[in-house]
Amino acid sequence: MRKDMIDSQKAFGYMKSLSFERRSGSPEEKRAALLIAGHLRKMGLKPQVERFDVDVFSFEDAVFEVTTPYKKRYKVWPVGYTKSTPKEGIAAPLVYIDNPNPGTFADVRGKIVLMEGGFTSKTYQAFVENKAKGFVRISAPDRLVYGKLSHILPKRFGRVPGVTLGYEDGLEIVSRGASYGRLISKTSTRKGASQNVTVEIKGKKLPNEVVVICAHYDSVVWSPGATDNAAGSALALALAEHFTKSPLARTLRFIWFGCEEIGLIGSFKYTEKHKKELKKVKMVLNLDVGGTLIGRINAIITGDEKLANYIEVLGKETGAFSSIVADVYSSDSVPFAEYGVPSVNLYRGGGGTSYIHTDGDSLRHCGPSAFETIGRVSLEFLRRVAEAVEFPFTHGLPVSIQEKLKKYIENSGRFYKYKGEKTEK
Numbered sequence: 001m002r003k004d005m006i007d008s009q010k011a012f013g014y015m016k017s018l019s020f021e022r023r024s025g026s027p028e029e030k031r032a033a034l035l036i037a038g039h040l041r042k043m044g045l046k047p048q049v050e051r052f053d054v055d056v057f058s059f060e061d062a063v064f065e066v067t068t069p070y071k072k073r074y075k076v077w078p079v080g081y082t083k084s085t086p087k088e089g090i091a092a093p094l095v096y097i098d099n100p101n102p103g104t105f106a107d108v109r110g111k112i113v114l115m116e117g118g119f120t121s122k123t124y125q126a127f128v129e130n131k132a133k134g135f136v137r138i139s140a141p142d143r144l145v146y147g148k149l150s151h152i153l154p155k156r157f158g159r160v161p162g163v164t165l166g167y168e169d170g171l172e173i174v175s176r177g178a179s180y181g182r183l184i185s186k187t188s189t190r191k192g193a194s195q196n197v198t199v200e201i202k203g204k205k206l207p208n209e210v211v212v213i214c215a216h217y218d219s220v221v222w223s224p225g226a227t228d229n230a231a232g233s234a235l236a237l238a239l240a241e242h243f244t245k246s247p248l249a250r251t252l253r254f255i256w257f258g259c260e261e262i263g264l265i266g267s268f269k270y271t272e273k274h275k276k277e278l279k280k281v282k283m284v285l286n287l288d289v290g291g292t293l294i295g296r297i298n299a300i301i302t303g304d305e306k307l308a309n310y311i312e313v314l315g316k317e318t319g320a321f322s323s324i325v326a327d328v329y330s331s332d333s334v335p336f337a338e339y340g341v342p343s344v345n346l347y348r349g350g351g352g353t354s355y356i357h358t359d360g361d362s363l364r365h366c367g368p369s370a371f372e373t374i375g376r377v378s379l380e381f382l383r384r385v386a387e388a389v390e391f392p393f394t395h396g397l398p399v400s401i402q403e404k405l406k407k408y409i410e411n412s413g414r415f416y417k418y419k420g421e422k423t424e425k
Helices: 008-018 027-042 121-129 152-157 167-175 226-245 265-273 275-280 305-318 351-355 368-387 399-411
Strands: 048-068 072-078 090-097 112-115 134-138 162-165 180-201 206-216 250-257 281-287 296-302 321-326 343-349
Touching: 008 027, 008 226, 008 368, 027 048, 027 180, 027 226, 048 162, 048 265, 072 167, 072 180, 112 167, 121 152, 121 399, 134 167, 134 180, 162 167, 162 180, 180 226, 180 265, 206 226, 206 265, 206 275, 206 368, 226 250, 226 281, 226 343, 226 351, 226 368, 250 265, 250 368, 265 275, 275 281, 281 368, 296 305, 296 368, 305 321, 305 368, 343 351, 343 368
Parallel strands: 090 112, 112 134, 134 162, 206 250, 206 281, 281 343, 296 321
Antiparallel strands: 048 072, 048 180, 072 162, 090 180, 180 250, 296 343
């Protein structure tokens, strides 16, 4: 095996071992965490499993029925963290809304709303305060995507019934001018548990300076979650195996987060628990979505211009990246950003990744060769930053990224509390 390569066959083997439905907070998610810990022990490492409490949703059957101007029943699925209807359901006028926002929700009192998009904190608040009876979310064409609310929104503003509907059924309902209907949905929320898996490879010269490599290992309901994110978890395992044999100057801390898919819960729990240690964390490499034979590698930089330029140069040297943008990536780097820790987020787009969050996110689209380029560039990046005489990047986020971070966090229903430094005015 070349020193600049991970073992892509082993990476794909790790991916295969994790490609089963791993719903956040479920026994299957715990099984995946134990598998990851087991792989690490076989490498001679000593992983830690950090448990945390979480609200877990479950649902049973649901139905949506149009009663005027025609009669027809449609199969639907409850949205996570919503409210059950009475046994007999709720009957109400129907209204289709193109662009969900506080203004368009001003006239929804007593109605069931059909919509394609999801909720932000402000739109959900307006939806509840204007006393809508419930909502029906229409999936994209050829993609039945399960639905969920951010787990925080119902806690802040209250629960309402909501379901997911297939695109073709939604198209029929809207095109036929449905004006009255009935919704039946049974769902529940209970206290449950999840866990993060962590392990460290101590630095040889600067052990108190830490580079975090992370990935989430949970999947959504119905999905084997091969690309999202058994692939990122597998790549992190392959990197850990590589650096176990070749430790660097700085400490590498690997973290596999639970419950990313229901609101980055594992990573927020981690940063809350370890906030006193985060000054030691120099940066984060987040691996989320990959493994597909057809696709492109992209990088999202949550940091200053110096970091973005560094990744751009690395991209030109290696030819690895299809795009490099400075932004906030909706994944486990966000909680670190609140503490001013910069991150590089690598993900694969195109090809089979279009099936994420569906039952089509399977190994059918994937293969070992998909790990070769992203593995090589990840190794090179980690080697450079963890071996640098002086760490090339500082804590803190530029104002432009802070503004995007604030919007992202507030849209999820959380209160923004940036704790880092500014790197520019």
